[in-house]
Amino acid sequence: MFTRNGRSGTFYFEAIEVTPKRTGNYTFNSYSAIDSYGYLYTNRFDPLNTTSNLLTHADDNENETNDQFTLVCTLQADTSYTLIFTTFDAGVTGLFSVVGVGPGRISLRRKNITTVPVTASNYSGALDSNSPTFSRDGTSGIWYYEAIQAIPKRTGNYTFKSYSAIDSYGYLFANPFDPLNITSNLLVSSDDDETGIGDQFSMSYPLEAGANYNLIFTTFDRSLTGRFFIVVSGPARVILRSMNTTLKQSSTTTSTTVATPG
Template sequence: SRSYVSNIAGVTTNYSSTLNSDSSTFTRNGSSGTFYYEAIQVTVNITGNYTLRSNCAIDTYGYLYVNNVNLYDVSSNLVKCDDDAGGNLQFSMTYTLQAGTTYILVFTTYSSYIMTPFSVNVVGPTSVYLRRMNITSTAPSTTRMTTLMATGKHSLLILNSFLFLMIS
């Protein structure tokens, strides 16, 4: 069976929002600042080449992820990122989006703690579903189990700072 990728680029889908003090924040890999961001779910009905461009008065940065985003490992699932390819300090990324696959576009700014209105334009063979989404990431942790006392039928355990008494 053949896979068909549409190269027609005639339909533009627009998304507008604002980064503000209520926006989520993260720390970019290799950087020390805190950045406001907005995560935008991107889904298409037709596999094809789509271009995602920012439009903002501020220097922008875009990350495109497949399936999910882990803010504690921002390189995981990252398929494309850009800073200034769109000219005028705007990101522009062209990528083959697969129908039935969830992508997440993370819109942020190049500099930390910047609040600004923005828009994203997606141009491709068909309209694109764009929806704001919340990213829930949990910090990586290790589970440690330590037996403090084992006498007869009772065991006292500490599991990640919680105390459990197991009776068998």
């Protein structure tokens, strides 16, 4: 299992070693009753960093007329590649087949992938009447929020999940976060979990080691306060620090110019 880019939840996958006998363009088509998604990598595939070594990926066929993927790529003779068959939606299982077509025979063999243990990082906080506010959807009213600096120790895919008695909403931004323009630097946002049933957010995104990101915990409805807990899971620890004090100070800073007689 792994977390697919930009999608919350857990996805089952099968890794297939692909070795063409002749250099040229090859096409891989999936056939299944389930909505499929395909990735093709140069030799090594890292389930905790699905952008590393990625050659191409696809959701639908070349005409975008059905939910089976078509991958087209130029491959080198006697070179090993890794084809990943997975699903568009989280938690789906089922039978499938993959057909590869090209100028020469292709060796296709199931490949065992050793997954690295997932590391969890935790953060607890609370929204109250002293928390900073913004307009979440551009309408009237205020939403309290907490801004949390997130710095991953290793490049890879990370999942952010909230736990609270209040209906939560989450945003993840590349640094910096501007409460007056919440579309600027926005990477991903989430209202509910991967099932679409729970009222706690779950969002996943590939992060770069040592980079600064801004995680925003807020609420679905206006003017709500309460305690919350966030768990970040991924290939390494994530430093999580509150930025609310900094934001409060910057929002109350004023500049005064005093005119003096000339």
